[in-house]
Amino acid sequence: MAKHITLIGGGLVGALLAQQLAGRGFAVDVFEKRPDPRIAGFTGGRSINLALAERGLQALREAGLADDVLQRAVMMRGRMVHTRDGRSGLQRYGVDDSEVIWSVSRGALNMLLLDAAEAAGVNFHFGQSLAHADFDQRRIRLVDEQGVSRELDAPVVIGADGAGSALRAAMNAHSPLGERVESLGHGYKELEIPPAGGLSADLVGRSGGHDQFALEPHALHIWPRGGYMCIALPNTEGSFTVTLFLPAHGPHPSFDTLGGANTARAFFEEDFPDLLPLIPDFANDYDGHPVGTLSTLYLDRWHLDGRALLVGDAAHAIVPFHGQGMNCGFEDTVVLASLLAEAPDDTADVFAEFQRIRQPNSDAIAAMALENYVEMRDSVADPHYLAKRALGALLAEHAPGHFMARYRMVTFTHLPYAYAYERGRAQDVLLDQLLRGSTDAAAVDLGAAVDALRATLPPLPDLR
Ligand code: FAD
Numbered sequence: 001m002a003k004h005i006t007l008i009g010g011g012l013v014g015a016l017l018a019q020q021l022a023g024r025g026f027a028v029d030v031f032e033k034r035p036d037p038r039i040a041g042f043t044g045g046r047s048i049n050l051a052l053a054e055r056g057l058q059a060l061r062e063a064g065l066a067d068d069v070l071q072r073a074v075m076m077r078g079r080m081v082h083t084r085d086g087r088s089g090l091q092r093y094g095v096d097d098s099e100v101i102w103s104v105s106r107g108a109l110n111m112l113l114l115d116a117a118e119a120a121g122v123n124f125h126f127g128q129s130l131a132h133a134d135f136d137q138r139r140i141r142l143v144d145e146q147g148v149s150r151e152l153d154a155p156v157v158i159g160a161d162g163a164g165s166a167l168r169a170a171m172n173a174h175s176p177l178g179e180r181v182e183s184l185g186h187g188y189k190e191l192e193i194p195p196a197g198g199l200s201a202d203l204v205g206r207s208g209g210h211d212q213f214a215l216e217p218h219a220l221h222i223w224p225r226g227g228y229m230c231i232a233l234p235n236t237e238g239s240f241t242v243t244l245f246l247p248a249h250g251p252h253p254s255f256d257t258l259g260g261a262n263t264a265r266a267f268f269e270e271d272f273p274d275l276l277p278l279i280p281d282f283a284n285d286y287d288g289h290p291v292g293t294l295s296t297l298y299l300d301r302w303h304l305d306g307r308a309l310l311v312g313d314a315a316h317a318i319v320p321f322h323g324q325g326m327n328c329g330f331e332d333t334v335v336l337a338s339l340l341a342e343a344p345d346d347t348a349d350v351f352a353e354f355q356r357i358r359q360p361n362s363d364a365i366a367a368m369a370l371e372n373y374v375e376m377r378d379s380v381a382d383p384h385y386l387a388k389r390a391l392g393a394l395l396a397e398h399a400p401g402h403f404m405a406r407y408r409m410v411t412f413t414h415l416p417y418a419y420a421y422e423r424g425r426a427q428d429v430l431l432d433q434l435l436r437g438s439t440d441a442a443a444v445d446l447g448a449a450v451d452a453l454r455a456t457l458p459p460l461p462d463l464r
Contacts, residue, residue: 002027003344006140006154008130008167009033012106013312013329014160015113019063020337022120026344030122031142033129033161038114042107047292048190048241049233050109051076051220051323052102053411059330065116069109073102074234079376080219086274090219091389099412101220101323103233130161133170135307156347157308158336160329163297165314171304178300184319184373186228187248187255187291193278195238212238214278220323222376223272228253229377230272242279245377248291261286294319296366302355306348311336316362321372322410324365328417332358364421368410383439388431390441391449399450401459403427413463423460430456 003026007014010032018028034043052060052073060066077100078092093099118124125142131149132141140154159167172179196214210217213234221232221240227247232240247254253271258264261283268276279285297317303309312329335357339350375385395403406424409415415423434449435441 004029004156005340006031006152006157008140008157008159009161009165009312009314010110010114010117010124010126011160011162011312012110012113012326013333015110015117016059016063016330017158017160017311017333017336018122018124019065019113019117019120020333021340022117022122023063024337024341026340028117028122029125030117031125031128031130031140034126035145036114036124036126037107038111042110047106047243047320049103049105049235050326051233052104052109053323053327055324055414056327056330057102058414059334062334063116065112068112069104070102072108072112072236073104074236075218076101076103076220076234077218078220080216080221082221082223082274084225084271090216094408094412099408100218101411103220103235105235130159130166130170133157133167133174133308135171135174135304138307156306159308159310159314160312161314163295163313163317165310167308168299168310168314171308171310174304177302178298180298182296182298184294184296184370185248186245186373187293188246188320189244189255189286189291190289191242191244191279191282191285193232193240193242194280197238198280213240215240223275224377225271226378230275231376232275240278242275245294245373248293255291296370298363298366302359303348303351306346306351309336309347309351309354316359316366318362318366318369319373320369321376322365322369324369324410324417328362328365331361361417364417365410368406368417368421368424384435384437387435387439387441388428391431391435391444392427394441394446395449395453398446399453402450402453402457404460415461415463419461423457426457 007030010030022028078090082088127145128142131143138155143149217234223230232242249256264286302315311332409420
């Protein structure tokens with residue numbers, strides 16, 4: 001008989017994991033709090049669209065879904081940085097279009113993954129919220145949308161129920177997991193730039209010939225402003241989802257001091273004068289959308305022997321500034337599905353091994369995501385950062401076996417996050433030494449720099 005697994009949460013990670021497990025012969029039941037989005041419409045989640053990068057794409061390839069997803073995605077070649085004086089410039093992510101990221105709709109992706117999992121034989125139970133788990137009796141209690149509860153046997157249960165995981169709370173109550181939640185102290189709010197047809201003609205024309213869009217569609221737009229920023233990701237139908245990241249509390253500007261749309265509009269007129277006219281429904285967007293919170297979750301333990309395990313955001317929620325939370329969760333599914341397929345009856349060993357492999361990597365991407373906030377909101381407009389970036393690009397060109405930008409390792413390779421973090425740090429130290437405070441990469445003796453690089457750092461691993 002097929003080994004049975006109960007999954008809590010049919011979001012991005014839960015749906016993909018369910019599909020992969022069913023494809024490997026497991027009997028999978030998924031209990032999802034929300035109604036079926038394919039019938040009721042997609043109701044929220046954390047952000048409207050997300051950046052899909054190589055790690056997530058590779059998981060989708062293994063699931064046979066990458067082409068379907070890419071057909072519904074918008075390619076982003078780099079960061080389009082908008083300075084306060086209204087200028088903008090593209091900082092490409094990679095050398096060519098083989099190194100790009102993709103903007104995908106969370107709702108569309110989730111629905112595609114649900115379809116794929118159902119086609120693989122997964123049983124979904126929507127409108128069913130995990131309320132309690134009794135790990136000693138190996139039973140769970142679910143509550144439906146009418147508040148009616150029922151109990152079920154669940155000998156092996158996996159929590160993909162997101163950052164506020166109910167399964168994690170139940171595991172923690174049974175035996176503490178060593179949970180630490182570190183709030184960033186900054187929140188976010190989403191606003192919308194509609195397709196160009198909805199804007200007055202004098203505002204359109206910055207889309208590089210893509211008439212449907214009000215801005216260049218093939219870029220992740222950033223308006224860095226030091227302690228805060230806006231970003232915008234394109235959607236297939238021509239709109240952009242704008243996200244304002246700002247301190248939650250404290251002196252102006254913070255979400256506290258902005259209050260409602262009137263003060264927020266004055267703030268945008270001052271700080272984002274080129275962006276504000278592209279958001280015609282500013283007041284409704286601002287007052288109608290909640291302020292989201294951002295935190296990093298650390299746990300000492302992700303599993304309760306072989307009875308329960310946490311994956312995705314339920315185990316390691318991170319801040320979104322590297323665009324890697326979902327990508328990391330998708331990588332989790334590949335590792336876990338293959339470990340479980342090898343030893344379906346040894347869930348205690350498999351869960352321990354899963355944590356051993358994944359935790360150093362989720363810790364590393366958590367740290368890099370925090371660092372990237374500073375980089376995005378501040379450094380992308382900083383001359384020393386730009387000089388380091390330029391020198392890094394020269395070293396990558398002249399010594400490709402020895403230098404690769406950390407962003408590139410994280411976004412376009414499958415090198416473990418922990419490796420990218422360590423290597424990135426070592427490369428950064430070297431760049432600082434080579435530049436000696438200068439903001440002119442061209443002034444550095446490139447031959448000597450390549451020699452120093454080769455003498456200091458071992459070659460990069462073979463990427464094939
Ligand atoms: P979730 O997506 O949170 O899904 C959890 C599911 O569990 C939901 O369907 C929920 O309804 C269900 N659930 C919750 N509680 C229960 C319960 N008690 N019983 C049953 N079901 C339950 N990542 C990227 O890779 N790229 C990006 O560009 C990116 N941008 C982001 C922008 C923002 C503003 C934020 C906040 C996050 C972003 N992320 C991004 C991170 C990404 O959203 C998460 O890492 C990803 O959604 C995690 O997927 P998950 O399935 O683990 O959790």
